[in-house]
Amino acid sequence: MNLVEVNSPQLEKEFVEMPNGLYREVPYYIRPLDKDVEGTFHKETNKTLRNGKVIRWILKDTNGNSLGRVAAFINEKTASKDNDQPTGGMGFFECINDKEAAFMLFDACKNWLVEQGMEAMDGPINFGERDKWWGLLVDGFDKEPNYCCNYNFPYYKELFEAYGFKLYFNQYTYYRKTMDPLPVSVQDKAERIARDPNYKFVYLKKNELEKFAEDFRTIYNKAWVRHKGVAQMSSLQAKAIFKKMKPLIDERIIWYGYYGEDPISFFIMLPEFNQIVKYVNGKLNWLGKLKFVYHKYRKTCRKMFGVVFGVVPEQQGKGVEGAMVMATRKMVQDEYQRYDDLEMNWIGDFNPKMMRVAEHVGGTISKTHVTYRKLFDENKEFKRADMKG
Numbered sequence: 001m002n003l004v005e006v007n008s009p010q011l012e013k014e015f016v017e018m019p020n021g022l023y024r025e026v027p028y029y030i031r032p033l034d035k036d037v038e039g040t041f042h043k044e045t046n047k048t049l050r051n052g053k054v055i056r057w058i059l060k061d062t063n064g065n066s067l068g069r070v071a072a073f074i075n076e077k078t079a080s081k082d083n084d085q086p087t088g089g090m091g092f093f094e095c096i097n098d099k100e101a102a103f104m105l106f107d108a109c110k111n112w113l114v115e116q117g118m119e120a121m122d123g124p125i126n127f128g129e130r131d132k133w134w135g136l137l138v139d140g141f142d143k144e145p146n147y148c149c150n151y152n153f154p155y156y157k158e159l160f161e162a163y164g165f166k167l168y169f170n171q172y173t174y175y176r177k178t179m180d181p182l183p184v185s186v187q188d189k190a191e192r193i194a195r196d197p198n199y200k201f202v203y204l205k206k207n208e209l210e211k212f213a214e215d216f217r218t219i220y221n222k223a224w225v226r227h228k229g230v231a232q233m234s235s236l237q238a239k240a241i242f243k244k245m246k247p248l249i250d251e252r253i254i255w256y257g258y259y260g261e262d263p264i265s266f267f268i269m270l271p272e273f274n275q276i277v278k279y280v281n282g283k284l285n286w287l288g289k290l291k292f293v294y295h296k297y298r299k300t301c302r303k304m305f306g307v308v309f310g311v312v313p314e315q316q317g318k319g320v321e322g323a324m325v326m327a328t329r330k331m332v333q334d335e336y337q338r339y340d341d342l343e344m345n346w347i348g349d350f351n352p353k354m355m356r357v358a359e360h361v362g363g364t365i366s367k368t369h370v371t372y373r374k375l376f377d378e379n380k381e382f383k384r385a386d387m388k389g
Contacts, residue, residue: 001067001101003108006056012038015056018066019094020282022153028144029151030274031282036148037092040127041071047237048128051076053116056092057108059101068095068102072109073127074116077231084383085119085375091133093124094152095159102159110376120375122168123160124150129241131307131346135171135369136160143367146173146305146345147273150369157370165372169385170349174363178304178332178339182325182361189322199320201327204254206246213242215256215263223310248273252336253304255328257311257320264315267324268307272343275301299338306344309354321357343367350385 006015016034023029039045041054054073058066071092079086090109095102113121126133132148138157145151193199204212217238248270257265276295280288295301311320332339344363347354375382 001059001061001104003057003059003104006058011058012041014066015058015069015092016282018058018069021066022094022096023151026153028142030144030278032148033277033280033284034282035284036132040092040133046128047240048075052127054127055112057105059095059105067098068105069093070095070105070109071127072112072121074113074118075127075231079118081231082386083120085380086117087120087122087373088113088116088118089125089127090121090123091125091127093156095156097153097155099159099162103163106163106374110374114376119377120373122371122373123165125371134346135371138368138370140173140367144274144278146343147270147277149173149345160372163374164378165374166382167384168371168373171369171371172347172349172355172358172365173367173369174344174347174358175366176342176362176364178342179337180362182329186322186325186361189319190326193319193323198259199257199323201255201257201324203331204249204251204256206249206251209242209246210239212254212256213238216242216266216268218263219266219310219312220308222312245270250304250338252331253328253339255324257315257324257327259315263312265309265311265320265324267309267328269304269328269342270307271301271339272303272305273301275303302339303341303343304332304339306342308346309344309357316353322360325357325361348385350387352387 004011006012016037020031023031041056043049052073052075054071056071057069059068061067069092070090072088072090074088079088088109090106090113093105095105109121109123124133124136133150135150136156137145137150137152138154141154214235217233217235220233220238250271253269253271255267256263276292279291279295284292309321309324311324343366344358347358349355373382
């Protein structure tokens with residue numbers, strides 16, 4: 001077996017397509033869009049590259065057949081932020097069920113990161129924001145992955161842990177039927193907020209997308225940057241995120257809260273795009289775009305997924321969460337009735353407040369992903385992610 005660095009268009013294509021053979025017989029696997037994977041590794045489509053480095057490898061056998069792939073990266077903004085040691089990342093890992101092959105891929109990441117001055121690596125993670133390609137699936141293999149979420153074989157967990165990766169934090173996906181009633185306690189909290197005329201809750205308007213992108217950035221930087229490994233979001237990044245989301249946006253399921261004129265909360269939901277992606281086999285060429293338009297017109301997607309929920313610290317514990325949920329409920333249950341199912345992505349176990357919110361509105365855990373951390377000096381004390389609240 002030998003490692004080949006990805007340094008040509010041909011190898012870039014092979015890197016993207018490598019998993020297709022592995023998952024050919026797996027009924028729940030949905031092939032990601034090629035452009036979403038490849039876009040991670042180019043400055044034009046991934047602004048994180050302005051403040052970082054990335055490298056990719058493919059593992060081949062003696063006949064030139066692909067056995068695995070992996071990427072390693074450093075985000076200079078987060079490598080040392082709130083960490084006891086400079087920490088890089090690895091991700092986009094795929095491999096046959098072979099410990100020697102997997103360890104060759106892990107070693108490549110470790111050795112390169114050591115050369116760059118890193119003392120640990122998290123994985124499997126994304127080179128960019130946490131809402132994509134983050135964490136190893138360890139429970140929920142009998143369910144289709146959501147858009148830009150990792151799906152992998154159960155044996156990957158054994159490979160990671162055998163190499164010395166340790167659980168840094170869990171990420172939960174919560175599920176509920178859209179039309180199920182909400183607990184009375186949620187309604188009570190929402191009514192208390194409703195009595196204060198300073199609060200208002202509105203859904204996004206596409207013709208004001210830049211305003212809502214900036215409000216998102218304001219809330220995100222207050223609510224999320226205090227968590228380990230989360231960097232400040234710039235206006236440019238926020239605009240890029242919303243521009244990329246625009247084709248998927250359903251205005252009525254993205255909600256914001258305001259106190260006076262100040263943005264204080266958001267609940268970002270999107271149609272679960274993988275419910276359309278599974279028909280295009282990774283390609284958004286002219287045929288893929290026709291299929292996309294067809295399924296969007298036919299309203300094939302009956303599931304929405306929660307991308308992120310946030311409340312600024314000074315408004316937490318006052319009932320804003322419940323008021324946001326009730327505003328959304330009124331729309332999706334009484335007026336719109338467009339979706340049957342809801343999955344709420346990416347709720348870390350370091351954030352028990354958000355876990356309680358998800359459970360309080362009737363959500364149950366349907367999938368679990370794990371973010372692992374590997375310390376290169378195993379004599380050092382390993383610490384899990386700090387709990388918040």
